[in-house]
Amino acid sequence: MGILDRIKAKIEWAQAANVVSEEAALVARLDADPNDRQALVRLAELITQPVPEAIADPLTAAQQPATAAGQRRTALWALAEEYAGNPHAWAPLIELARLLVEDDEDAATRRLATACDRDPSGQALAQSIEMLRDRGLAHQAVSLGVAKWVPATHPYETGRQLVLAAVEAQDGLKARELVSRLGDAYPDVDEVARLERLADDVVEPHTGTIPIVRSAPSTASAAEPASIPPRSATGPAGAAHATPSAPTPDLAARPPKKAARGERVVRAQDAGSREPGR
Template structure:
């Protein structure tokens, strides 16, 4: 799709995953391409391609995050800043979670925090925003895993029990066995030390 068409789609719905991903890819590509590949003096970009791509993506996400219903751009800003500014990332994730009643923003934010080795922060964010019966079951899964990673196994079992009350019982059942295995493995590690 053309960049202008993607921007128009995101103006209407700043959380459109396909449009955001497509525009993000275009922005990254533009940021890493040399201005004039024929000119040997400009063939090498001044910045590292990854840094330039992240900066371009940051600008795009920041532009879209101003929309009062935008949560996907805030999650992206949080992902980009979690290494350098963990507190700022958590603030962005919090705002994204408050803007998204479905829980997709919260689940994604929890996963990013877990991947950044911040399970305690993930627990704080999740416990404060998880609405068990209203949001996607993935939020509960991420909370259980964060509790396991933080060695809070009693809390992990509590989150698993709460997840069992979710109306999407089929989805919960599909993830439950792996969560039980993760909790039991962590309990075995704890008891062996």
């Protein structure tokens, strides 16, 4: 017995007792507009009120007694899942995300994205961003909004919620970009100027200049140990396969070249002519 079957059972009981059933009116409203959140929440409250003993309560049967708040949460969850099956329903998906976000943030975000895809008007996106902001998830709200926002077709409120989310996320650059796009789409809205001031006042964390460290020029002695032979002028620095150049002979260390025989005779005669007494 599903949640809607239980509601219908209550409606039938009320009709048999000639009692005007508020549940019947709420169900009719949701059938006409599955995005009527007020009707959804009120219906969840009504079905958790005490019921006649003849009607079995599938929410509490074979379970330990629960608190009234827990019963309302369970009823709202069941109703939201029932109506979320309508391809035109986006409000029930937002309600499911609201119930999920504290325990499963990723699952909640996926439902919000689906809700925004189902609603081209931008209302679902505005409500989704506001819900995430209320939960302190401004960064997630900015990510969702940047992906889904269409300034040309979405209402001003959607862009306003997105700018406020960027401000709360301390993302000044993104906030200024978004408020500029919002001003282009709605040039006649005076509040844009206030949003611009909010964006300009954002102090982003971790700002400041990054010092540039330049290494000091290295000397030849520091760059190359004395034990390493000089590199080849034509080969790459430090290349293991470079062919060392042939050593240059030291001219000063060469032995004197022997004189030719004729040269020795001339030198001997010249030396004899310089001997004293001759």
